Amino acid sequence: MKVYTKTGDKGTTALFGGARVSKSHERIDAYGTIDELNSYIGLVRDQEVNEKRKDVLVEVQDRLFTVGSILATEPGNTKVKVPELQYADIESLEREIDKMEEELPPMKNFVLPGGHVSVSFCHVARCVCRRAERLVVGLNDHEPVHTTVIQYLNRLSDYLFVLSRKMSKELNAEETPWKPRM
Secondary structure, three states, rough: OOOOOOOOOOOOEEEEEEEEEOOHHHHHHHHHHHHHHHHHHHHHHHHHHHHHHHHHHHHHHHHHHHHHHOOOEEEOOOOOOOOOOOHHHHHHHHHHHHHHHHOOOOOOOOOOOOOOHHHHOOOHHHHHHHHHHHHHHHOOOOOOOOOHHHHHHHHHHHHHHHHHHHHHHOOOOEEEEOOOOO
16 A cells, blocks of 8 residues: 555545545544644653553553544444544543542642643643644534544543643652733
8 A cells, every 4th residue: 555645636635434525624624633632642652751651641642543533534424434432531531630630739820831841742732632622622513523522632631731740740840830910
């Protein structure tokens, strides 16, 4: 199988199921951003501080491929077999968040992203996750999207925020509170 097919040379691409849409279609933008997020999760996973969380992050990446498959499927097409995102996947993120929060001081302020390069990568992933969520919600305004996809992305951004705090603690990085000028 060749990487290049030339079928997209005129600015269209195929959804699972065969329908062709513009590469600028909001559905393509949504699952393209999921792909970008998955790459950033890989960068977060590759940070030495996350060695013991590698399995969790690989699972997240797997679920993001599932999300991408769901979004890449032509709406209403029941002939295409697509993996499922389950509510248990959301609960898994919640359990991971709860475990990390047990070891973190309570938040009293918003924190500025940064403090260590590894932590900054996690904040970038969180921001891309939020963008992906906004794009999926926008798509849902026009074409129905499985509610578990939106819920999963919402929870994943929470997970990434708490992970950034956990990484800061483990790396002895400074968490800089936001102190707004008033």
